[in-house]
Amino acid sequence: MKLRSFRLALLTAISLFLAACQTTQQPDPASRITVIEGATVIDGVSDAPIEDAILVIEGDTIRNVGRRGTIEVPENAARINATGKTIMPGLFNLHGHIGMAEGMVRGWENNNPERILRDANIYLYYGVMHALSLGIDHDPMIAAQADQRAGRAGGARLYSAGTGFAAKDGWRPEGVAGINRPTTPEEAREMVQREAAKPADAIKIWVDDRLGELPKISMELCEAIIDEAHKHGLKVFVHIFYLEDAKELMRLGVDVIAHSVRDAEIDEEYIQLAREAGITQLATLVGHSANIVYVQGADFLDDPGLPLLFPASVLETVGSKEYQQRLAENLSERSGYRTSETAVKNTEKVVAAGIPIAVGTDSSGSGRFQGLWEHREMELLVKAGLTPMQAIRAATINAARVLGVDDRYGTIEPGKVADLIVLNADPLADITNSRKIDSLWMDGELVDRAALTSSDVASQ
Ligand SMILES: [Zn+2]
Incomplete structure (x- = not known):
């Protein structure tokens, strides 16, 4: 991006010089x-x-x-x-957590405009030119977006769902500051209005009890959030885990199902509701298998971009036996293998039914490599039944439509x-x-x- 701004400065200097010479031959970059x-x-x-x-x-x-x-x-x-x-066309990612990683530590407390813009550059290195950060953003994101819009920074164009909505004491866990945790529909609407005023580009809700460990946000609150978001022209993305939640949210008019259903195989009713609601599905296959691939042997660690973009210590850690062993233990505890397999099966069904799929990966650094992850998602979508052409559309025009920027981008x-x-x-x-x-x-x-x-x- 330095080059782009240097060029701009150079062109400005040249045109000023030529104007001073009173020539009519001013170079115009626009033509x-x-x-x-x-x-x-x-x-x-x-x-x-x-x-x-x-x-x-x-x-x-x-x-x-x-x-x-x-x-x-x-x-x-x-x-x-x-x-x-x-x-x-340039690629899109509709589900990232941007500027959160410091080495192997991923957390809200690491968030600052410099890290956000570093991630925007990493995305762009891999051709990801639009990235939506999904629900844990604060002032640093607003500052980074302002820098981009004023031409002071480059990288992938940043979009943000502001701070998302979750149950009181529920997932996302306490410790992620500023998450909206309404207790009444009226409060939920006020919170949506605050997000719209930031302005957030979308609204995110986490509907998940972490396998029964935590409280889950009520459908009454989700209904108010979705309705208020739509009044402000904002699309609603939901993090879901359970089939029944996904169905209920589609009945309430949600726009994007972020993540695949993972507790059960989807049925004809799911497909019907998805069609009626006109939803776009983010399969997030690469996100669901993020830990599994390290246990089974990551075949992407030889990607030539990784050592240029990420610290050697991170690459060493994710390639180590200790790391793989720790993940393997966690996976069997939380039945991670089974839920990932279910996600793949459900993606196959969604694909077969012709429900639009867009790429959203949950990439966020610290082993969930932004940029590369979006290419891997396309690869997994092809394995789940999309043609390569359909996978490319999932990463381009389908995602551009969700963001409402398809009049300018995506093809x-x-x-x-x-x-x-x-x-x-x-x-x-x-x-x-x-x-x-x-x-x-x-x-x-x-x-x-x-x-x-x-x-x-x-x-x-
Ligand atoms: Zn996420």
């Missing part, structure tokens, strides 16, 4: 035209990719895209040959913002090729990926 030619483009809309494509970018906007020969190439354009590459179409991932291999042939990033474009500018890795890894 600079770039043509990327010869790549295969997965536009996020068409069923098949566009082979040998011409992609015309003017300023930060996609002006045209199509097969060579069908698109006019402007004469004054800078031309980039991308033969052999595949281009897809490669004329009029959309030029947010592109240029790949060295075809993700439709093998979804893990989505990680083979050659380069990234954001707002029509080439991203300096190397600068994203220099966000002081040692201080994490």
Whole structure:
């Protein structure tokens, strides 16, 4: 991002100089035209990719895209040959906890604007260009969002569900400051109004008793929260565990089921309610199996990005026998294996029924590697029955629709913002090729990926 702001400063300096010379030839970055030619483009809309494509970018906007020969190439354009590459839209994550990790410690007390913006850079390194932080944010997030909107900071565009809603003394546990714990519907509505005024981009509710250990928020309170959120144009995301809770929340008009149902296999009634409510499902398969993969041997620890972005101590810990043993003990205590298997089965059913799926991973650092996790979620979604094309849509246009930004982002179409991932291999042939990033474009500018890795890894 340093490069982008440097460029902007340089262009400003040049235009000021030229204005001083009273020339009429002022360069205007908004009309600079770039043509990327010869790549295969997965536009996020068409069923098949566009082979040998011409992609015309003017300023930060996609002006045209199509097969060579069908698109006019402007004469004054800078031309980039991308033969052999595949281009897809920038990715989204609808469930992260951003700026919470310090080494292996993940917690609200670590949260500050610097860590939030560090995570935004890590997401962007992997091509995740939009990230929604789901429910434990305070002033540091508002400060980080303000920095981004004023152009003082870059990285993945940050969205926030403010501070979420939970039962008094319930999950999320006490210790996470500022969680809204209403006791009456009136109080719940006032709290939603406060979140809307922040302004939060969405509302989050935790509906979970941690296998009977803690109180769970009542449906009466959820009804008030959902109704008030909708009055403010905010979508409601619910963390659920139980089938019956998910059904009841869909009857109340919830918008997004974050996490899969994990206590039982979903049935025809669930599918029917999901259709009627028009929900989007976040499967969060990578989140549910986060601990299991370390026990079973994590095959992603050789990812070349990890040592550039995360401290060596974190990589050493998650690769160690001691860590795996500790997780294995916890997993059998909390029947983690079974609930993860149930989540996969339920995702298969949701996919088969055609309920829209969007990528939300619960990535948050400290072993739940933001950026890489979103690519792994696509991989697990393909294993659960999505085609690679559907998995890419789950990570792009489906998520953009949930955030209400699909008029500008989520596909490669004329009029959309030029947010592109240029790949060295075809993700439709093998979804893990989505990680083979050659380069990234954001707002029509080439991203300096190397600068994203220099966000002081040692201080994490
Ligand atoms: Zn979460």
